[in-house]
Amino acid sequence: MAGVQVANVSRSFGAHKALDDVSIDFPDGGFYALLGPSGSGKTTLLRQIAGFDFPDTGRIAIGGESVERVPVEKRRIGMVFQNYALFPNMSVAENVAFGLSVRGEPKATIAAEVQRALDLVQLGKLGGRRPHQLSGGQRQRVALARAIVTKPRVLLLDEPLGALDKALRVDMQIELKRIQREIGITTIFVTHDQEEALTMSDRIGILRDGRLVQEGPPEEIYDRPQSEFAATFLGDANIFRGDATGNGIRLPDGTAIAAASGASVAVGTKASCAVRPERIRISTGAATAGADIANVLKGRVSKRIFAGNNSTYFVDHDGQTLKVIVQNSGAERLAEGQPVVLSWSSESTVLIAA
Amino acid sequence: MGDQLATGSRRGLKPALPLLLPAYLWLTVAIFLPLSAMVFFSFMTDLPLAGKEWAFTLGNYAAFFSQSLYSTLLLASLRLGLEVTLWCVVVGYPAAYVLAKVLKGRSREAIFLLVILPFWSNGLVRIFSWAMVLREGGILDTALNAVLPFKINIDLMYSYPAVIIGLVHSYVPYMVLTCYLTLQAIDDSLLEAGRSLGASRLQVLKRVIIPLSMPGLIAGAALIFVPVVGSFMEPRILGGRTGTFYGTVIEDQFVAVFNWPLGAALSFILLAVVLIILALAAPVLRRAG
Ligand SMILES: Nc1ncnc2c1ncn2[C@@H]1O[C@H](COP(=O)(O)OP(=O)(O)OP(=O)(O)O)[C@@H](O)[C@H]1O
Ligand SMILES: [Mg+2]
DSSP states (O other), X not given: OOOEEEEEEEEEETTEEEEEEEEEEEOTTOXXXXXXXXXXXXXXXHHHHHTSSOOSEEEEEETTEEOTTOOGGGSOEEEEOTTOOOOTTSXXXXXXXXXXXXXXXXXXXXXXXXXXXXXXXXOTTOTTSOGGGSOHHHHHHHHHHHHHTTOOSEEEEESTTTTSOHHHHHHHHHHHHHHHHHHTOEEEEEESOHHHHHHHOSEEEEEXXXXXXXXXXXXXXXXXXXXXXXXXXXXXXEEEEEEEOSSEEEOTTSOEEEOSEEOOOOTTSEEEEEEOGGXXXXXXXXXXXXXXXXXXXXXXXXXXEEETTEEEEEEEETTEEEEEEEEOOSSOOOOTTOEEEEEEOGGGEEEEEO | OHHHHHXXXXXXXXXXXHXXXXXXXXXXXXIIHHHHHHHXXXXXXXXXXXXXXXXXXXXXXXXXXXXXXXXXXXXXXXXXXXXXXXXXXXXXXXXXXXXXXXXXXXXXXHHXXXXXXXXXXXXXXXXHHHHHHHSTTSHHHHHHHHHSSSOOOOOOTTSHHHHHHHHHHHHHHHHHHHHHHHHHTSOHXXXXXXXXXXXXXXXXXXXXXXXXXXXHHHHHHHHHHHHHHTOOHHHHHHHGGGOOOHXXXXXXHHHTSOOHHHHHHHHHHHHHHHHHHHHHHHHHHHHHO
């Protein structure tokens, strides 16, 4: 088992920079999610680590050992592909056995290890099937069993759950996380599903246009995004733009927004504030301003979307539409067009440099 | 892969019948009728032309078994077919691999065209071109002597190797095409998966690529082996006196000796032998694939 260090890695395809000076330290035994929009370089980064492709500049080390000159088959990695890439000419058991058998392990060892891996992914009885006789979720598990049976140092997963439907995906997320904990393997997981990244990983790295935008534990990125992109890509956020005041910003209409955390921005320069929709309180009465309610805004409900356990209100304020998420308690419902007061604490507000 | 195709074709045969009808009509007219006429001829003492006397006989078939020449030549032809097929695999499979997995875009199209070109050129032109290359004082001889510091004599003309070279050149496009199609269908991620599991390039080739392209190899081999065993043009022109094979003997019966019944009988014996070989080989090959 080993951590992975990616240092100043760049990779261009023609004039296009798919990776631009990316540095990430993937901790030993951790579950790391690489998150980013389509074309942001997630797969490209994974392929550099796997050794299918090589960086133009920069260094990659696995377990502290530089792998520049190490071919794929010697890197001792396990990879799960988006389309699973199971060998169609082999049975499930033969697929899982492949990595052990190319190493020349004795037959008895292979059989025992394969059975153990298949049991781990709860497919112990399906070893004789062919890949095309399996469901999507089962194929995914076979791919996982095949990748971990060789005891790799690092497990690389490229959107492994992308092709599954929502319910199965949640099952597989739990399963995958359980297996990862059980064998304690360093895991790098590519996804463009932010919820998946939040629920599964110990750390998240957000990529955009080949650059690392921000990285850290999920709570940290969610609570203290360092850019508007990070704030809106990971979860939902209301963004206010104005001039920095020292402890927040002043909106064009003169309202002050207080932020307790975030970047330090010189007074008078352009800056923004981000607030999560579920942190905002919405009420019809007078503003319940107090010590912990630093920010108060007046607005008018323009739309309400009911989603079972919660409702999303869209509130217009000075030409900007703000999003507020409220748990449904069965109490009053606000009608569209109703004037409301929004309030939230400065601790819920993050200052972001423009 | 095979089972998927089979389940796909089972349903929906009935609605497809009107669409298949023209094809079956054409097969009947173009293949079944002439073939039945030939079966008929093969049991006659002589051609029923210009009021000649004729009768039914098994003599034409008996001739094959009574004269060892025919079975000797048939064995030689089968060996020729095997050798040419093997060379086509040796030459065609790597070419197909490079086309399908290494080259991309324009260069692939260009090389593809070069591979298919012999297909489109006239067979006789192709064979006589080889004659010009292979004979003493020909293109190969002259070129090699111009490059090499010592004198060598290259005269491959009228030899067994010349026949092999000519046949391989004529038939290798089949192998390239069938293998290209199956190789093309192999997802690159399978090869990467193999490498990530610790297999070297060679191991991936042996355990993933070749098994998955077996259908193409088998189809190519069948497409090449069958006509090569009956071939007569290349053996005759490039092989000269060494170029007497089963196919040339059949051709002689039709164009020189004018003994159609014997020619027809010899053809059907060849057809039977080839079918038996393919039937015997099928299960073995299927297991390999
Ligand atoms: N082999 C290649 N040749 C040329 N361009 C490439 C190649 N591979 C990737 N790119 C480009 O690099 C950029 C990053 O691609 P990459 O596949 O890493 O994106 P991604 O983040 O995995 O996106 P997705 O979520 O859609 O899978 C894209 O603009 C892509 O077009
Ligand atoms: Mg990708």
